[in-house]
Amino acid sequence: MDFACPKCKGELVLAGNTKKCKNNHSFDRAKAGYYNLLLGVGGGTHGDNAEMVEARRAFLSRGFYEPLAKRLSELVLLHTPERGCVLDAGCGEGYYTDKLESALCERDGETNVLAFDISRDAVKYAARLNKRVSYAVATSYDMPVADGAIDTLVNAFSPLAIPEVGRVLHTGGHFIIVYPGREHLFGLKSVIYKTPYKNEPEDTAIEGFRLLTHETLSYRIDLKSNEDVRSLFMMTPYAYRTPREDRERVLSLPEVSTEVEFIIDVYEKI
Numbered sequence: 001m002d003f004a005c006p007k008c009k010g011e012l013v014l015a016g017n018t019k020k021c022k023n024n025h026s027f028d029r030a031k032a033g034y035y036n037l038l039l040g041v042g043g044g045t046h047g048d049n050a051e052m053v054e055a056r057r058a059f060l061s062r063g064f065y066e067p068l069a070k071r072l073s074e075l076v077l078l079h080t081p082e083r084g085c086v087l088d089a090g091c092g093e094g095y096y097t098d099k100l101e102s103a104l105c106e107r108d109g110e111t112n113v114l115a116f117d118i119s120r121d122a123v124k125y126a127a128r129l130n131k132r133v134s135y136a137v138a139t140s141y142d143m144p145v146a147d148g149a150i151d152t153l154v155n156a157f158s159p160l161a162i163p164e165v166g167r168v169l170h171t172g173g174h175f176i177i178v179y180p181g182r183e184h185l186f187g188l189k190s191v192i193y194k195t196p197y198k199n200e201p202e203d204t205a206i207e208g209f210r211l212l213t214h215e216t217l218s219y220r221i222d223l224k225s226n227e228d229v230r231s232l233f234m235m236t237p238y239a240y241r242t243p244r245e246d247r248e249r250v251l252s253l254p255e256v257s258t259e260v261e262f263i264i265d266v267y268e269k270i
């Protein structure tokens, strides 16, 4: 199982460095090893920019979110049949994708992992990190995937359209979504804002899906260098929402201690 043509959702066949469908829509392989399956002019210029991607890559490489990557990988293993097909929709620079693919590879070596993001800067990095994953630049609002082709769809901190999730998963397939909990990054918000707010709880009911498990993973992280503080701040939406004066102040902090709280929900398509 591989990506489908973004125009007609037909099967893509590899010919040299190009993938083509039977309607002759063709897509070239980028040097880094991914395919640009985003339609329209300026494809791949949306989403997180190089600076945000680099900040997130630096932060994640320090292992602060490793407990989340580990738990997410366990859940993907648990819910994906052997030789199945997993899609990571909105994979960013591929940190979680790499971890979960490695776990699957260790298990059966034949489970297919597809991943895409709308940011070309992010996908470029991801494709170099793990060559076994099929990477594409694409959008979660119109996934280049055939109907019912996916066993497990993973989504970590990335916007997406539920009808598309329902379309690409087959009945009985699993949808695993990670999003910030109430306390997430409260310590960081406390140094940015005079009156920091907590995240609102999300409604877990999704039409056409049954919620199997709802779990919270929370712990404290201590950033003991200005470099780590900068990386964390620059990978959050606060980086561009914060007024310049406050931004400069946060970027000069020598250390920050903060809660992190992740919610992981697992759904079955009914």
Ligand SMILES: [Zn+2]
Residues within 6 Å of the ligand: 005, 006, 007, 008, 009, 010, 021, 022, 023, 024, 025
């Ligand atoms: Zn086509």
